[in-house]
Amino acid sequence: MALEHAILVSLLEKPGSGYELARRFERSIGYFWTATHQQIYRVLKRMESDRWVDVREVPQYGRPDKKEYSVARPGREALSAWLSEPTEPESVRHDLAVKIRGAAFADPAALIGEVERHQQTHTDRLAHYLAGESRDFGDPPTDGLLDAERELQHAVLRGGIAYERMMIAWLDDVRATLARFETGG
Amino acid sequence: MALEHAILVSLLEKPGSGYELARRFERSIGYFWTATHQQIYRVLKRMESDRWVDVREVPQYGRPDKKEYSVARPGREALSAWLSEPTEPESVRHDLAVKIRGAAFADPAALIGEVERHQQTHTDRLAHYLAGESRDFGDPPTDGLLDAERELQHAVLRGGIAYERMMIAWLDDVRATLARFETGG
DNA sequence: TGCATCATGTAATCAGTTACATGATTTT
DNA sequence: AAAATCATGTAACTGATTACATGATGCA
Numbered sequence: 001m002a003l004e005h006a007i008l009v010s011l012l013e014k015p016g017s018g019y020e021l022a023r024r025f026e027r028s029i030g031y032f033w034t035a036t037h038q039q040i041y042r043v044l045k046r047m048e049s050d051r052w053v054d055v056r057e058v059p060q061y062g063r064p065d066k067k068e069y070s071v072a073r074p075g076r077e078a079l080s081a082w083l084s085e086p087t088e089p090e091s092v093r094h095d096l097a098v099k100i101r102g103a104a105f106a107d108p109a110a111l112i113g114e115v116e117r118h119q120q121t122h123t124d125r126l127a128h129y130l131a132g133e134s135r136d137f138g139d140p141p142t143d144g145l146l147d148a149e150r151e152l153q154h155a156v157l158r159g160g161i162a163y164e165r166m167m168i169a170w171l172d173d174v175r176a177t178l179a180r181f182e183t184g185g
Numbered sequence: 186m187a188l189e190h191a192i193l194v195s196l197l198e199k200p201g202s203g204y205e206l207a208r209r210f211e212r213s214i215g216y217f218w219t220a221t222h223q224q225i226y227r228v229l230k231r232m233e234s235d236r237w238v239d240v241r242e243v244p245q246y247g248r249p250d251k252k253e254y255s256v257a258r259p260g261r262e263a264l265s266a267w268l269s270e271p272t273e274p275e276s277v278r279h280d281l282a283v284k285i286r287g288a289a290f291a292d293p294a295a296l297i298g299e300v301e302r303h304q305q306t307h308t309d310r311l312a313h314y315l316a317g318e319s320r321d322f323g324d325p326p327t328d329g330l331l332d333a334e335r336e337l338q339h340a341v342l343r344g345g346i347a348y349e350r351m352m353i354a355w356l357d358d359v360r361a362t363l364a365r366f367e368t369g370g
Numbered sequence: 371t372g373c374a375t376c377a378t379g380t381a382a383t384c385a386g387t388t389a390c391a392t393g394a395t396t397t398t
Numbered sequence: 399a400a401a402a403t404c405a406t407g408t409a410a411c412t413g414a415t416t417a418c419a420t421g422a423t424g425c426a
Contacts, residue, residue, distance in 0.1 A: 090279055
């Protein structure tokens, strides 16, 4: 139950339309919280009727008009309330782990290709995060001033980087393990 | 759409009742795929009507009878088919990351307690995994024989261990970052 | 002419969670 | 006497995914 909160954070960082939010959920925020545009439009409607967000019709020339959403007072309060209430660590869902254990009952080596594919995805994501890091956080801090928004975004990004590095290393391990069951090995 | 597959893998490792599966999903398998007993009973019923599993009524003395499920041929085939078809890396859901970015719009240091709580959970899980590792995989391999089931279970467990270590280290980083915004710091 | 992007939505279905319900045995 | 464990389920609800639907502009 935190898509609302993810949307609030994103709109506080920068107001935008449902479409823009959907694109952000494909990038930055989407790295730790996914949502499709259908979901976002539905939730935005609920948030609007709960007065968590304000809407502003923005006419555009050469493009369809858009509805720009921004966070209203009750939305900010809802976010504060959620921040101070404990939430449980999320349950993980790794179908690749299910496959690895399942491979014991089929041909383990046949899974190597799939593991390599996943590893490639993680390698790509890592490269993407690192590029984003040097683009957005490459400069040394502007004198002594601390910008909480910027520093905390960076901390989350470092988490993504650590996660991808961990996965790449673990999948090396998995590939080596699977290879030990190659027919004739 | 892989709860069925997680159940198939678990039943191949050892046949059991819905209740027993539910408990396994609280431990071992549950580390990378969660499910409640309600969900499991529902899916088992579907799998039974699809002939993926066989059921055997096991009378028990001093306890309610149970239905022991085991994997049938079509179930094994369904698992093989799934193993050889590509699946996308799972989307991550980290509400703590949403909270960290959200903290920029409230009191960042107020989140330290919550981060510590999460870190404690990961520390406990790590200890639990490491205990399981030395219990189940502590001995050197029984002569030269490779047991795929055992080796692959171990590889998945090593993934869990790597994940918890990564999280603990990252949450140290996050705590330090949040502390920089302490009022008067 | 066709495809991609911008922009918004509805409808149907599937998966997952929470609450409710029962009843025996075993442990504190 | 109460609480925990074993064992199985139904019902209601919420959340997420997939498919369908529209229509303009801009680019190749």
